[in-house]
Structures are given as C-alpha cells and as structure tokens.
Amino acid sequence: xxxxxxxxxxxAARDDTALLRLLTLRPELMxxxxxxxxxxxxxxxxxxxxxxxxxxxxxxxxxxxxxxxxTANPDYGATVAEVTTAVSGATHxxxxxxxxxxxxxxxxxxxxxxxxxxCDAGHRxxxxxxxxxxxxxxxxxxxxxxxxxxxxxxxxxxxxxxDALLADAPAGAAELLAKLVPGPPLGVLGRGNxxxxxxxLDKGFLVAIDKSHVELPREMGLALRHxxxxxxxxxxxxxxxxGTVPDSLRDNAALSAIATLLRTMAxxxxxxxxxxLPTLAAGGVGVRPVRNASQDTDTGVAQLxxxxxxxxxxxxxxxxPDTSTWRPTATGWLQRExxxxxxxxxxxxxxxxxxPSLVGSGKPVVTVLSGAVLRPDAAMxxxxxxxxxxxxxxxxxxxxxxxxxxxxxxxxxxxxYAWHYPRPARRVTAALPGFLAEAEILxxxxxxxxxxxxxxxxxxxxxxxxxxxDQALPKPxxxxxxxxxxxxxxxxxxxxxxxxxxxxxxxxxGKGAAGIYRFSTASLxxxxxxxxxxxxxxxxxxxxxxxxxxxxxxxxxxDAAARHGRIMLGAASTFITTDTPAxxxxxxxxxxxxxxxxxxxAPTVAISALPPAEVDKALRAIGVNASLANGDLAIRAxxxxxxxxxxxxxxxxxxPYEAAAARARIETGGDLGVVPLDPRHEQLALLRSRPxxxxxxxxxxxxxxxxxxxxxxxxxxxxxxxxxGSDGGEVRLVVRPLALIEGRLRVSVPDxxxxxxxxxxxxxxxxxxxxxxxxxx
Numbered sequence: 001x002x003x004x005x006x007x008x009x010x011x012a013a014r015d016d017t018a019l020l021r022l023l024t025l026r027p028e029l030m031x032x033x034x035x036x037x038x039x040x041x042x043x044x045x046x047x048x049x050x051x052x053x054x055x056x057x058x059x060x061x062x063x064x065x066x067x068x069x070x071t072a073n074p075d076y077g078a079t080v081a082e083v084t085t086a087v088s089g090a091t092h093x094x095x096x097x098x099x100x101x102x103x104x105x106x107x108x109x110x111x112x113x114x115x116x117x118x119c120d121a122g123h124r125x126x127x128x129x130x131x132x133x134x135x136x137x138x139x140x141x142x143x144x145x146x147x148x149x150x151x152x153x154x155x156x157x158x159x160x161x162x163d164a165l166l167a168d169a170p171a172g173a174a175e176l177l178a179k180l181v182p183g184p185p186l187g188v189l190g191r192g193n194x195x196x197x198x199x200x201l202d203k204g205f206l207v208a209i210d211k212s213h214v215e216l217p218r219e220m221g222l223a224l225r226h227x228x229x230x231x232x233x234x235x236x237x238x239x240x241x242x243g244t245v246p247d248s249l250r251d252n253a254a255l256s257a258i259a260t261l262l263r264t265m266a267x268x269x270x271x272x273x274x275x276x277l278p279t280l281a282a283g284g285v286g287v288r289p290v291r292n293a294s295q296d297t298d299t300g301v302a303q304l305x306x307x308x309x310x311x312x313x314x315x316x317x318x319x320x321p322d323t324s325t326w327r328p329t330a331t332g333w334l335q336r337e338x339x340x341x342x343x344x345x346x347x348x349x350x351x352x353x354x355x356p357s358l359v360g361s362g363k364p365v366v367t368v369l370s371g372a373v374l375r376p377d378a379a380m381x382x383x384x385x386x387x388x389x390x391x392x393x394x395x396x397x398x399x400x401x402x403x404x405x406x407x408x409x410x411x412x413x414x415x416x417y418a419w420h421y422p423r424p425a426r427r428v429t430a431a432l433p434g435f436l437a438e439a440e441i442l443x444x445x446x447x448x449x450x451x452x453x454x455x456x457x458x459x460x461x462x463x464x465x466x467x468x469x470d471q472a473l474p475k476p477x478x479x480x481x482x483x484x485x486x487x488x489x490x491x492x493x494x495x496x497x498x499x500x501x502x503x504x505x506x507x508x509x510g511k512g513a514a515g516i517y518r519f520s521t522a523s524l525x526x527x528x529x530x531x532x533x534x535x536x537x538x539x540x541x542x543x544x545x546x547x548x549x550x551x552x553x554x555x556x557x558x559d560a561a562a563r564h565g566r567i568m569l570g571a572a573s574t575f576i577t578t579d580t581p582a583x584x585x586x587x588x589x590x591x592x593x594x595x596x597x598x599x600x601x602a603p604t605v606a607i608s609a610l611p612p613a614e615v616d617k618a619l620r621a622i623g624v625n626a627s628l629a630n631g632d633l634a635i636r637a638x639x640x641x642x643x644x645x646x647x648x649x650x651x652x653x654x655x656p657y658e659a660a661a662a663r664a665r666i667e668t669g670g671d672l673g674v675v676p677l678d679p680r681h682e683q684l685a686l687l688r689s690r691p692x693x694x695x696x697x698x699x700x701x702x703x704x705x706x707x708x709x710x711x712x713x714x715x716x717x718x719x720x721x722x723x724x725g726s727d728g729g730e731v732r733l734v735v736r737p738l739a740l741i742e743g744r745l746r747v748s749v750p751d752x753x754x755x756x757x758x759x760x761x762x763x764x765x766x767x768x769x770x771x772x773x774x775x776x777x
Contacts, residue, residue, distance in 0.1 A: 002130075002707055002708060002711065003045075003109050003127050003128070003129045003707065004042070004045060004129075004130060004703055004704050004707050006109045006111065007044065007045065007106060007109050007129055008037050008038050008041045009692070010103075010106075011037045011040055011041055011044075011106070011692075012037045012692040016684060019687070020680050020681075020684065021104055022104060023680040023683060025053075025104065026049065026052070026053055026105065026106070028043075028048075029043050029049065030679055030683045033682070033683055033686060034683065034686075034687065035686070035690060036687065036690040036691060036692060037687055037690075037692040038692065040687065041106070041703075042702075042703035044106040045106075045129045045130045045131050045703055046131070047131055047134075047135065050107075050129075050131055050132060051135065053105055053106075053107060054107075054135060054136075055380070055421065055423045055424045056105075056421070057105075057421075057422070057423070058419060058420050058421070058422070059234050059418070059419045059420075059422045060090075060094070060098060060233065060234060060235050061098055061101060061102065062422055062423065063090075063141075063230045063233060063234070064083060064087060064098040064102065065102055065107060065108070065128065065132070065136075066136060066140045066141045066229060067083050067087045067141070067229040067230055068083050068099070068102070068126060068127075068128055069128050069132060069133050069136055069140055070086065070141065070143060070218070070222075070229045071083060071086045071229065072126065072127050074127075074711055074714050077111045077125035077127040078125065078126060078127075079124065079125055079126075080092060080096050080099060080124065080126075083099065083126070085227060085228075086227065086229040086230065087228070087229065087230045087233050088228040088230060088231050088232060088233060089233035090230075090233040090235070094233075094235055099126055102126075103126075106129065107128065107129060107132060108126050108128050108129065109126065109129060110124055110125070110126055111124075111125040111126065111127055130703070130706070130707035130710060131706075131707075131710070133714070134710070139183060139184055139185060139186075140229075141229050141230060142182055142184055142185060142221075143183065143185060143218045143221045143222065144185030144186070144215045144217050144218050144220075144221055145215065145217065145218060146217060146218045146219060147207070147217045147219055150215060150217055151207075152204070152207045153204075162224065165203060169196070169199060170195050170196050170199050171196070172195070172196035173197075173199055173200055173205075175196075176196050176197065177205060177216070177224065180206075180216040180221075181224045181225060182231070183221075185215050185216035185218075185221060186209075186214070186215055186216075187206070187213065187215070187216075188212060188213055188214075189211075189212050189213065189214060197214065200214075201214065204220075206220075234419065237416055237419040237420070238415065238419070240408070240412050240415070240416065242406040242407070242408050242412060243406070243408075244404040244406055244407060244449075245404070245407045245446075245447045245448070245449045246404060247404065247405065249446070249447050250405055250407075250446040250447050250449045250451060251446060251451065251472070253440075253446035253447045254443040254444075254445070254446030254451045254453065254454075255443070255446075255473065257440060257441055257442070257443045257446065258342055258442075258443035258469065258473065259473065259493075260441075261342070261345065261441060261442060261443065264299055264307055265307060265310070265311065265341075265345065267296070267297040267298075267299075267508075268293060268296075268297050268299075268304070268307050268311065269311065269316060269317075269328045269330045269334070270296075270503070270508065271292075271293050271296035271297055272317060272326065272327065272328050273327070273328045274296075275289075275292065275293075275296075276320070276323070276325035276326060276327045277290075277293070277308075277325060277326040277369075278325050279319065279324045279326070280367065282367075283367065283370040283371055283372075284367025284368055284369050284371075284372075285369050286367070287301075290304060290305070290308070290368060302360070303441075305359040305360065305368045306356045306359075306438060306441065308326075308368050308369055309356035309368060309369065310345060310348070310349060310356070311328075311330075312326075312354070312369055313348040313349055313352040313354060314333065314344055314345050314349075314656070315329065315348070316328060316329065316330040316333055317329070317330075317369075319369075326369060332654070332655075333655075334496060334500060335497075335500070336655075337470070337476075338469075338476070338493065338496075339466045339467075339469040339470040339473065340466065340655065342442075343462060343466055343469070343655065343657055344655040344656065344657070345442065346442050346444065346457055347462075347655065347657040348656045349382070349438065350382055350457070350656075351379055351656055352378060352379060353374055353375060353377075353378045353379055354373045354374055354378060355373055355374075355375045355434065356368075356434065356438065357431055357433070357435070357437075357438070358372065358375075358434075359373060377424070378431075380424075381424065381427065381428050381431060381435070382435060384417070384420070384421050384424065384428070385413075385417065385435050385436075386439070386444070386454075386457070386458045387420070387458065388413065388416050388417045388420050388421070389408070389413065389445075389450055389454075389458070390450065390458045390459075391416065391420065392408060392416075392450070393405075393406070393450060393455065405449035405451075406449060406450075407447060407448035407449040409448070410432055410433055410436060413432065414428075414429060414432055436448070443469075444457055452468050453465050453468045453469055456468060462657045474492060474493060476492070476493045476494055476495040476496075476498075477491055477492040477493065477494060477495070478494075478495055478498055478544060479491075479544050479545065480494070480498075480502065480517070480544055480545055480546075481545070481547055482541060482545045482547050482548075482549055482553060483550065484550040484551075484553075485552075486518060486519045486520070486550075486552060486556060487509070487516055487517060487518050487519070488502065488506060488516070488519070488545070489515075489516060490502075490515040490516070490517070494515070499515075501540060503517070504526055504527050505519065505523055505524055505526065505537055505540075506518055506520075506523045507520065507522075507523050519553055519556060519557075520556075521556065521559070521560045521563070524537065524556065524557060524560040524561075525560060525564050528560070528561065528564040529564075534558065537557055538554075538557060571609065572599075572607035572608065572609060573608065573609055573610060573612070574607065574608045574609075574610060574611065574612045575605060575606070575607045575608075575629075576598070576605070576606050576607075576608070576615070577604055577605050578604050579604070580604065581603035581604055584600070584603070584604055584606060587624070588600065588606065590622070592619065592622055592624075596608045596610050596614070596615050596618050597609060597610065616628075705763055705764070705765065705766050706740075708766040708767075708768070709737055709740055709745055709763070709766050710740055711768075712736075712766065713737045713738065713739060713740050716736060716737075717736075717737075717768050717769070718734060718736055718750070718768070718769040719734070719736070719737055719766050719767065719768055719769060720734050720767045720769050721734075721735060721747075721758070721763055721765070721766055722763070722764045722765040722766075722767075723758065723762045723763050723764060724764060730764065733749065734749075734750065734751070734769060735747035735748065735758075736748045736749075738755070743760050743761065744757050744758065744759055744760065745757065745758045745759075745760055745763070
C-alpha cells in the first residue's frame with residue numbers, strides 16, 4: 001500500500017493545533033515554504049527529512065518504530081497489539097502513546113479500517129511512511145534480510161519444531177546461532193571445522209551469501225527470539241549515581257572561566273591586530289604564528305586553538321582575501337559591556353558549524369581556521385548535548401540549578417545521551433569531551449556542573465543570561481592610577497569606553513585582571529593620528545586618574561604633541577585646481593562636492609579618493625569641462641570603471657543573539673510595534689488556501705514513484721513502468737523490481753528472461769499489476 005497518499009490525506013485532515021505541532025517538531029519542512037499538503041508529505045518522507053527526524057527520536061520511540069517497520073505488512077500494516085508483542089517488556093498503553101507520537105512526527109500513518117483487509121474494523125493499523133525502512137538499514141534491530149530477499153525458501157524450516165531440530169544439532173551449532181541472534185546477523189565461514197555451519201545451512205537456519213559469508217534470515221531470527229523484535233524495552237533512562245559539587249565551587253569556577261575568556265579574547269584580538277595571522281597554502285594557520293600569539297596572550301597553544309576558532313565563529317576574526325591573512329574585525333564586540341561580550345561568544349559557539357576539537361587530529365593534521373573543521377551537524381550536536389545535560393535538573397528548559405548541582409562525567413553523560421538521542425550517539429562520542437571542555441571555558445558549566453547562566457542558555461533565555469552574568473561579574477572601574485614611571489595601573493576591569501581610549505594612547509603590559517598601560521612617544525602618536533589633541537589627552541587622563549598627572553608624563557605629552565603633525569600623509573586619487581578660490585568654493589558648494597567627496601587642502605586645490613575618470617564624468621554631467629593635467633586624454637579614452645573604495649559601515653555590528661530580532665524589525669518595517677507573523681502560521685495559512693494534492697505535479701510526483709518502486713521491491717510484485725525513451729517518447733515495460741540502489745532500479749524482465757538496471761530518473765510512473773490478470777503490452 002502506498003503511504004504517501006495516506007499521509008497527504010492525514011495531514012490535510014489534521015486540525016491547526018496538530019499541524020502546528022508537526023511544524024514545531026520538524027521545522028525543516030517549511031524551508032522553503034511548502035506549496036501544498038502533497039509537497040509537505042513528500043518532504044516528510046524524503047531521506048534528508050527523515051534523517052533529521054530520526055536523529056531527534058529517543059530510544060523507546062526508535063524501538064517502537066523499528067518494531068513497526070519489521071512487523072508491519074506492506075499492504076495492511078500492523079496493529080498496536082502486534083507491535084506490543086514485538087517489543088519485549090512494553091505495555092499496550094506505552095506502545096499506543098509512542099505510536100501516536102510517531103504519527104505526530106509524520107513517521108507513521110494510521111490506515112483506515114476499510115483498507116485493513118480481514119482485520120477487525122475496531123483495530124487501528126499503522127504503517128511506517130515510505131523510506132523509513134531504508135533509513136533504518138538492511139538489518140533493523142540486528143535482524144537479517146528475509147528469505148525472499150536472500151533468494152531462499154523457509155517453508156520447511158519454519159514449519160518444524162525448532163527446539164527439537166536444534167536438539168539433534170551437532171556440537172557448536174547452537175553456540176553459533178546464539179552469536180547471530182542478537183545481531184548483527186552476518187557471519188564469516190572459517191577454514192577450520194565447518195560442520196556446525198554446514199548443518200545450519202542445510203537445515204535452512206542460515207543462508208549463504210557467498211562462499212565465505214552467511215546470514216541469519218529475518219524470519220528465523222524472529223522465531224529464535226520468540227517473536228520479539230526488541231528484546232529489552234527501555235521506557236526511561238537507566239538510573240545513575242551522579243556526583244555533586246557545591247554551588248560556591250561551581251559558581252567560582254564558572255565566573256573565573258568567563259573572566260579569563262573575555263580577557264584572553266581581548267588580548268588575542270590585540271595580538272592579531274599587531275601581527276595578522278598568515279594562512280598556509282593548504283588552508284588554515286600554521287603552528288609558528290599560533291605559538292607567537294600564544295606567547296603574546298600567555299595562553300597554551302592547545303587552548304589558543306579554541307580561542308582562534310571561537311573568534312572566527314563570532315566574526316571577530318575574518319580572512320582578508322587580498323593579503324591571505326586573518327585580521328580582527330571586532331569593533332562592535334570591543335565596545336560592548338562584558339555580559340554582552342560573553343553572550344555574543346556563547347551564541348556564536350552554539351550556532352556554529354565548526355568543531356574546534358578537531359584541530360590537531362587526523363592525518364594529515366587538521367590546522368586551525370581551516371575548512372577541515374567544518375561539520376554541518378555541529379550546531380545540532382551541541383544543542384542536543386546541552387539539552388541532555390539539562391535533563392539532570394528536571395528538563396531541557398530548566399531555568400535554575402539546585403545548590404548542590406549534579407556533575408556527570410563524560411561517560412555518564414554519554415550514556416544518558418545515548419538514551420535521548422540513540423542515532424547520533426556514535427557521532428557525538430568523539431566530540432563529547434571537546435564540547436564539555438568548551439562549555440567549561442565559556443562558563444556554561446563550572447566544575448562539570450551546569451550553571452544558572454548555562455541553564456538560561458539552554459532555555460534560550462538571553463535576557464536572563466545577561467542579567468545573571470552582569471550581576472555576577474565585578475562592576476567595571478572608571479579610574480586608573482597614573483605613576484611617575486610613565487605607566488597607568490588599572491585596579492580592576494575597566495569599562496569598554498575607558499579601556500578602548502586608554503589602549504589607543506598607551507601600550508598594554510602584563511597579564512591578569514589588573515592591567516598595566518605604558519605611555520610612550522609612539523603610543524601617544526597613535527592618539528594624535530586618531531585625532532586626539534594634547535588638550536584632549538590631558539583632559540582624559542585628568543578625568544579618569546585618581547592622582548594628578550605626574551610631571552614626567554606631562555612633559556612626554558607636550559613633547560610628543562610638538563613632534564607630531566609636522567608632516568601629514570593621506571591618500572588621494574584625483575586633484576582639482578581652479579584659478580580663483582571663489583571658483584573652487586562655488587564648485588564645492590554644489591551637489592558635485594558631496595557626490596565626489598572633495599577635500600579642500602588649499603584655497604585653490606581639492607582632492608578626491610575617486611579615480612580621475614569618475615570625477616571627470618561627474619564634472620561634465622553638470623557642464624564643467626575641466627582641462628586634463630599633462631594633457632592625459634587616456635582618462636577619457638579609457639571608460640573602464642575603477643572600483644570605488646569601500647564605504648565604512650555606519651551601523652553597529654549585531655551579536656548572533658540579536659540577529660533574529662533585527663531581522664524581525666526589518667521585515668515589519670522597523671520599530672512600529674508590529675508583531676511578525678510566525679513562520680508556522682504563515683505556512684499553515686498557505687496550506688489551507690491550496691488543494692491538498694494535484695496528482696502528477698509538484699514535489700510529490702517523484703516521491704510517489706519512488707515509494708511505489710520501494711513497495712514493489714519489498715513485495716516482489718509485477719509492475720508496469722512508464723519511462724522516457726531515448727527518442728523522447730514514452731516506453732512501457734512490465735518488470736519485477738528486485739533492488740533499488742543509489743538511484744538505479746534492478747529489475748527482472750519476465751518476457752525477456754533477463755535482468756537489467758534502469759535509472760530511476762527515466763521512470764515517469766509505476767503501476768502494480770495483479771498477478772492473475774497481468775497483460776504484457
């Protein structure tokens with residue numbers, strides 16, 4: 001039975017609440033917006049969509065789905081009672097509830113009673129949607145393929161008394177079966193004593209795949225398991241004895257980590273600003289530049305790898321394509337308060353598709369800031385690990401943590417993760433130590449226990465997370481101590497504004513919370529170049545110093561100011577001169593002055609950063625025909641447009657957690673108090689406005705063909721294929737599908753008596769032919 005039409009009808013019949021729940025459970029179905037219910041159903045059955053959804057299932061849900069896949073008849077499905085029998089230890093109520101959840105996920109459909117054949121009308125039948133069987137693999141729950149799929153017969157063997165048959169088996173036969181029954185069902189024939197294996201092959205317990213491999217068929221495996229697909233049902237996670245840590249230890253560790261994080265990141269950005277990081281020819285940054293940055297920041301090389309990756313995730317370091325070096329672009333981050341800086345880094349880490357823990361591993365070795373660190377599922381794995389960590393405190397959306405917080409080990413958390421997310425558990429095993437170490441650096445955990453800030457991060461409560469960090473961190477100081485040795489001592493964390501201005505006119509020395517800034521002629525020159533005057537610097541230091549400006553520092557400021565500015569350097573691409581100052585003043589006063597961005601440097605001379613060709617074009621557009629210096633007619637003869645210099649951004653850089661809110665404001669026309677439409681409601685409104693299905697059109701047409709082919713392979717039914725011929729016309733062929741592998745269909749052609757492979761892309765339709773009335777065109 002084709003499940004796609006059933007799923008389309010089921011989705012169309014659901015009320016708004018049920019559809020919104022589906023779109024919440026599987027948000028990828030809305031990306032892009034589905035035009036009708038058929039498209040929605042096709043996406044729900046697609047391999048990509050199923051892979052994401054199966055990764056979200058917990059162990060009991062996956063166990064019941066596996067049992068349904070194994071026990072369901074392709075034509076009329078399986079009842080709740082049949083599935084319950086297949087899951088050892090499960091109750092009828094538990095299986096009923098989980099099957100309802102699988103239907104909510106659109107992983108299974110409820111078959112109308114009229115389609116249930118000879119089954120009782122009062123019993124509900126369920127079928128897994130198309131492609132679920134293939135996504136669970138050829139050996140679900142450790143069971144092998146069926147006798148039919150293996151090309152063998154089981155009529156005699158399964159009809160016998162297996163216990164009596166095994167009682168007469170040679171020594172070693174029962175032990176061999178005991179190894180294959182739990183799974184995997186594949187075995188290798190050794191070169192030694194093959195007596196037990198040959199006996200099992202002769203009696204039909206095993207089927208030979210080739211000369212050296214055997215497989216335990218599914219029917220035999222179920223019989224030896226006494227009909228149980230799942231031998232041990234796990235409705236709840238296994239009980240664990242988890243150690244605890246005091247709240248004071250946890251909080252102190254987390255706050256120390258946050259302070260170190262912000263201080264080290266600022267130091268790293270300053271180091272990279274002085275010495276940009278060059279890239280290797282193969283991508284990434286080499287060991288030598290990282291070691292230099294490690295010495296500048298007083299951080300270990302291994303830990304600095306994470307800081308570099310984190311800076312890249314947060315957009316604080318970007319690759320300059322012109323110089324092939326990594327440079328800081330952290331203006332927006334440096335100006336934020338420390339709590340906002342922390343949340344910026346945390347949200348960037350959560351959303352990133354990079355795995356910093358991969359740096360230094362593999363052969364060839366993965367280098368930092370290289371493309372080899374990319375993992376498309378990194379954000380999903382981080383989110384699920386944090387969600388599982390939150391379950392130790394009553395749920396993934398916990399807002400607060402008890403005083404004596406649980407501190408699970410990597411092994412304990414891995415075991416709990418394997419229950420909540422069994423399919424991605426193997427993928428997360430290697431990355432789990434790195435995730436937890438990074439969470440410790442970010443202050444999400446402290447002494448291996450979840451912090452209150454971390455709980456807010458898991459709940460995506462950014463405002464509460466900001467408030468908690470802001471309350472916990474020491475308040476920034478607004479003063480320094482000026483000393484006679486030309487240094488300024490910061491007695492704590494300076495405010496971003498004070499720290500930024502002080503770093504402009506002085507060089508940072510030392511490490512730790514209390515910073516040391518040293519004044520020099522060169523550092524003061526930076527301030528003068530940035531537009532600060534002697535009076536500005538003196539007033540700034542007087543305002544923020546608790547002591548008077550020492551005499552040596554005052555003399556240094558005066559001397560540096562006297563030496564600075566005697567020669568000015570700038571960039572210009574075009575100059576313009578006039579015969580009188582009045583003529584130039586008249587020209588600059590018009591629109592042309594703003595258009596070409598003239599800068600007056602003398603009464604009759606102005607310069608522009610734009611190329612001469614563009615300035616000349618603009619002047620002629622207003623009727624001014626300027627003479628060309630040195631008669632250089634190439635300016636007008638060459639119409640090639642020179643690239644304009646990049647305009648500086650006039651808006652503040654947004655943190656990752658602010659991006660969604662900013663997009664909502666843009667979509668609604670600004671801060672007008674308009675609430676943006678929830679994408680789920682937008683999708684729902686579109687679905688309700690369209691017909692449920694247009695057969696043969698849209699996304700569902702290809703999916704329906706794929707499903708019918710899969711069903712024909714599973715049942716071995718004769719099928720009539722309508723295909724696109726080589727001349728562009730239609731070709732019809734009656735076949736018996738045998739296998740569907742990687743976009744190709746292996747079929748047996750009864751009339752021709754041979755097998756062939758057909759590309760699925762050529763197949764237009766597939767229709768089942770009843771055996772008793774088959775007709776070959």
